[in-house]
Amino acid sequence: MDKMQLIALLLVTVTHTHANYSAMQAVLSQKGLQKVSHWLTDWLQSKLSTIKLPEVRGDVDIKIGKVHYFLHDMSIQRCDLPEPSVAFSEGTGISLQVDGLSIAIQGRWDTYFGIIHDSGWFNLVVYTINLNTVLQLGSDNGHLSISTAVCSADVGSVQVHFHGGASFIFQPFVTMFSWKIRDGIHEKICAAFEQRIEAIDGYLAAMPDAINMDPYVFMNISLTDSPIVMYSALGLNVTGEFYSINFPSEPPFSPNRFQMPWQNNYMLSVGTSEFCINSAAYAYHKSGVLYILIKDDMIPKTYPFHLNTNQFGILIPQLPKFYPNLTMKVLLYASDPPFFSFTEKAINIHLFAAAKFFAIKADTEVPLFRLDMECSFSTKASIDKQLLKGVLQMKNLTMTLGATEIGDFPIAPIKNVVTFALTKKVLPKVNAQLKDGLPLPVVKDFTLKNSVMTIENGFLTIGTDFDLLH
Numbered sequence: 001m002d003k004m005q006l007i008a009l010l011l012v013t014v015t016h017t018h019a020n021y022s023a024m025q026a027v028l029s030q031k032g033l034q035k036v037s038h039w040l041t042d043w044l045q046s047k048l049s050t051i052k053l054p055e056v057r058g059d060v061d062i063k064i065g066k067v068h069y070f071l072h073d074m075s076i077q078r079c080d081l082p083e084p085s086v087a088f089s090e091g092t093g094i095s096l097q098v099d100g101l102s103i104a105i106q107g108r109w110d111t112y113f114g115i116i117h118d119s120g121w122f123n124l125v126v127y128t129i130n131l132n133t134v135l136q137l138g139s140d141n142g143h144l145s146i147s148t149a150v151c152s153a154d155v156g157s158v159q160v161h162f163h164g165g166a167s168f169i170f171q172p173f174v175t176m177f178s179w180k181i182r183d184g185i186h187e188k189i190c191a192a193f194e195q196r197i198e199a200i201d202g203y204l205a206a207m208p209d210a211i212n213m214d215p216y217v218f219m220n221i222s223l224t225d226s227p228i229v230m231y232s233a234l235g236l237n238v239t240g241e242f243y244s245i246n247f248p249s250e251p252p253f254s255p256n257r258f259q260m261p262w263q264n265n266y267m268l269s270v271g272t273s274e275f276c277i278n279s280a281a282y283a284y285h286k287s288g289v290l291y292i293l294i295k296d297d298m299i300p301k302t303y304p305f306h307l308n309t310n311q312f313g314i315l316i317p318q319l320p321k322f323y324p325n326l327t328m329k330v331l332l333y334a335s336d337p338p339f340f341s342f343t344e345k346a347i348n349i350h351l352f353a354a355a356k357f358f359a360i361k362a363d364t365e366v367p368l369f370r371l372d373m374e375c376s377f378s379t380k381a382s383i384d385k386q387l388l389k390g391v392l393q394m395k396n397l398t399m400t401l402g403a404t405e406i407g408d409f410p411i412a413p414i415k416n417v418v419t420f421a422l423t424k425k426v427l428p429k430v431n432a433q434l435k436d437g438l439p440l441p442v443v444k445d446f447t448l449k450n451s452v453m454t455i456e457n458g459f460l461t462i463g464t465d466f467d468l469l470h
């Protein structure tokens with residue numbers, strides 16, 4: 001490869017990695033890290049007692065010879081894990097410091113001195129284990145990766161008591177045992193820690209890079225960039241693109257670049273770009289779920305207007321002439337994916353819909369005509385007391401006659417009826433609901449608190465505190 005080729009390759013690589021922007025960004029603050037660390041401590045505390053401890057063999061010199069000892073079947077009886085102090089380590093990851101961990105272990109001992117064999121059980125307490133570590137965060141194939149960058153440990157003191165057999169003979173040598181055991185723990189503690197971290201890393205690497213949101217769509221959650229660790233927060237950029245499960249395909253538009261401001265007053269901030277929402281709209285459209293069949297029996301009996309060809313005669317005079325007194329039904333569907341855009345403080349929604357009208361004649365559907373509509377709405381939205389609230393406003397409605405089996409007719413009267421129905425009937429109902437508020441989507445096992453939403457140009461941000469659901 002010559003130099004030019006190399007430069008070309010580098011350029012391609014660079015543009016390639018920067019051309020696809022993340023559609024979702026998350027920032028975990030120090031406050032959020034503290035919360036996560038608290039859960040991990042509880043979890044570790046419960047896990048520690050199930051750890052299998054390795055056997056220990058060694059010799060003790062008792063002047064008249066060497067006693068060979070063998071400690072085995074050890075189990076952790078008690079473990080006091082103080083809350084570790086965690087902090088972000090700028091540019092690297094997370095520093096984790098445990099001060100004063102103590103562990104009580106019970107096990108069996110065997111000694112061999114020449115042909116003399118003795119055995120019994122023992123109690124061992126290790127006091128003040130201090131652990132100082134720095135975990136490095138990175139990304140590997142779109143997965144979060146974690147490794148041990150720094151680990152140092154020291155062990156305060158060890159107390160051993162031997163029971164059974166001729167253990168009183170060994171008790172005087174306990175200081176020597178203690179010293180050996182202390183050194184053994186000291187040597188192994190970082191190795192054991194690193195092993196745990198490797199296990200977590202393996203778990204992260206094996207995690208799927210997509211999650212199914214419902215039976216129709218999934219979201220790609222692979223990382224687009226390496227995590228960024230600042231002094232006070234950790235930032236993750238996620239692909240955040242939705243796809244249809246049954247008909248996955250790329251939308252005909254690309255991710256917009258955005259940069260969520262980092263906030264420290266919430267545990268977690270999540271930014272979502274227009275592209276994320278629009279890829280979801282595209283995926284749902286691809287999945288073929290954006291339609292509704294409107295039948296006459298869905299309209300309350302007391303309602304003056306019904307889906308009947310005679311009644312439609314007011315709007316379309318020729319209809320009852322072709323098909324007198326027939327029940328109708330309407331298939332309303334998104335002809336194109338809905339399109340969302342975020343401008344400062346408002347969400348704009350653009351809908352492309354078509355309504356196919358049928359007459360029902362002796363149980364068969366007779367197609368009548370199709371109306372094509374474009375409708376735009378704008379909404380001011382906010383989160384108040386964990387409820388999504390807002391006001392939806394209709395901006396514009398255009399309507400054309402897309403196809404007709406009953407000849408041409410003016411659609412202005414229909415448009416007036418639809419506009420009236422939307423602005424005077426549908427929107428007031430929707431807005432009454434939005435005023436009371438809609439519950440935020442819940443994330444399994446978590447509760448959100450103090451959530452705040454801000455709408456910016458091209459993206460929206462939700463800042464929130466979180467807790468485990470008990």
Ligand SMILES: *[C@@H]1O[C@H](CO)[C@@H](O)[C@H](O)[C@H]1NC(C)=O
Binds near residue numbers: 016017019020250
């Ligand atoms: C962006 O990503 C899409 C799919 O994720 C891919 O088809 C496209 O080639 C990418 N574009 C660039 C320039 O990397």
Ligand SMILES: *[C@@H]1O[C@H](CO)[C@@H](O)[C@H](O)[C@H]1NC(C)=O
Binds near residue numbers: 142
């Ligand atoms: C998610 O996106 C990444 C990067 O664009 C890609 O490598 C991966 O195959 C995608 N995963 C799925 C399940 O679409």
Ligand SMILES: *[C@@H]1O[C@H](CO)[C@@H](O)[C@H](O)[C@H]1NC(C)=O
Binds near residue numbers: 225227235237
């Ligand atoms: C996320 O992407 C934005 C825009 O490309 C960039 O400015 C920011 O530094 C990225 N953050 C992380 C954590 O990679």
Ligand SMILES: *[C@@H]1O[C@H](CO)[C@@H](O)[C@H](O)[C@H]1NC(C)=O
Binds near residue numbers: 310325
């Ligand atoms: C229309 O049909 C219904 C039954 O399908 C009947 O009860 C009603 O009298 C009819 N109306 C007219 C004007 O023919």
Ligand SMILES: *[C@@H]1O[C@H](CO)[C@@H](O)[C@H](O)[C@H]1NC(C)=O
Binds near residue numbers: 395396397398
């Ligand atoms: C409504 O949309 C049509 C067609 O897109 C456009 O010509 C018209 O100016 C729009 N009206 C308003 C009030 O935005």
